[in-house]
Amino acid sequence: MERVKKIFWLIHLSVWVLFTLLAGLQLGSEGDAYWLSTTAGFIATCLYIFYSHFGLLTWYTGQRKDRGYWLRLAGIGLTGPLPFLLVHQKPFDSDYYLMHLVTTVPIFLFLSWLARVTETLVLNTIKKEQLEKQAVEAELHYLKSQINPHFLFNTLNNIHTLVYKQAPAAPEAVVQLASLMRYMIYESNAATVPLTREMDYLRDYVSLQQLRYKNSPVVDLQLDGAAESCYIAPLLFIHLLENAYKHSPARLAPGDLRVRVAVNEDTLTFCVQNPVAPPTANPLEEPGGIGLPNVRKRLALLYPGQHTLTIQNTGATFTVTLTIHGLHAPAHERQAHLLHH
Incomplete structure (x- = not known):
């Protein structure tokens, strides 16, 4: 001024x-x-x-x-x-x-x-x-901060169990948790981050969630396209993946959760699919939970007119597909668009 x-x-x-x-x-x-x-x-x-x-x-x-x-x-x-x-x-x-x-x-x-x-x-x-x-x-900061605290508590309990049992996986789990927390607290303050770094964050999250399961990896995560040249808003996919775990059955077979990330020129597609848990007598919330409204708000603020979010619930599977266009637009253009919408 x-x-x-x-x-x-x-x-x-x-x-x-x-x-x-x-x-x-x-x-x-x-x-x-x-x-x-x-x-x-x-x-x-x-x-x-x-x-x-x-x-x-x-x-x-x-x-x-x-x-x-x-x-x-x-x-x-x-x-x-x-x-x-x-x-x-x-x-x-x-x-x-x-x-x-x-x-x-x-x-x-x-x-x-x-x-x-x-x-x-x-x-x-x-x-x-x-x-x-x-x-x-302030709104974006609040929405980014709404990561489920139960995940952190559960992960610490799981790591405590590994340490108590002197399991070989304990040191790696601690390193992954440290990487995840460093990304959430420090690196996610940037307006955009490399897609490769966001994927590393998701892999750390998946690895720590895997501590709950004794069988082979329950998540099949694949990345296609030139991720190195793609930059996105941080912590954009975690709520979608978190919901996939939350609304899946307690027991999952290997590969039950499917995550596909594809980069095609300036378009990014993120798709996550999970089996739907059987309905309980008193369901607390519908599949999708509070994470989807959070994601919708952030997308409306960060990528107005540049994204589509589709949801498909067949009763057996729940699929969320997010497509973002124009990722190579200069940062100042996105900021100007943000201010006037």
Whole structure:
């Protein structure tokens, strides 16, 4: 905001310098012996009227124009030509005074009002966009933070069991948990991350979830396409994968959970499929849970008009497919799109 205000003052300075040069050239070309003092007096009058009214409008910004404002405005109008008479070398001339009172005063009162309104409009627009951006960032931060805490507690319990049994898998599980937490706490603060890093995060998550199962890996995860050149918003897929575990049967066969990630030019497709657990007598929530609304909100904020999210529930399987287009668009274009939606 301060930078914008400095730009406005530079514009003021540039315009006044240019205006002074033009006025001096015009008066000098007319052969007036007093053109220098006439120019100085004229510019002094313009500056006095302009910035007196400009300051008065700044003082009354956001306030109702009361009697005090109109009295001060009248004072500025009546005393407007005085700087000219003080600086100009000719004796007092009532015609000059009346001429400036009739022409110069209303013109520069209007110009100062126009400048104040323009600056206020621009500053308010920038302030509004900054507030909207802060609100969006706060919303995204909140949504990113909604990772299921039960997963962390369960993982720590599983690792504790491995350590107690002195299982060879215990050190690797600790490393995977550390990598997962480092990504969630530090690396996910970036606006976008490489898809390869997001996939490493999902693999760590899958490996830690696998501690619950004694059989072969229950997740079949495959990545196709040039993932190295693809960047996405962090922690975008974890809720979908988390729901797949949550709403699957307690016992899973190898490969029951299918995760497919495909990159085709600037389009990314993420698909997760899981078997649906048998309905209980008092189901707490439908398949999909609270994770899907979370994902929908983040997608609407991050990729407006650039994504599709389809859900298919056959009764036996639950499939969620997310497609994101235009991933190679410059970051500043996505930010501008975000602000205006």
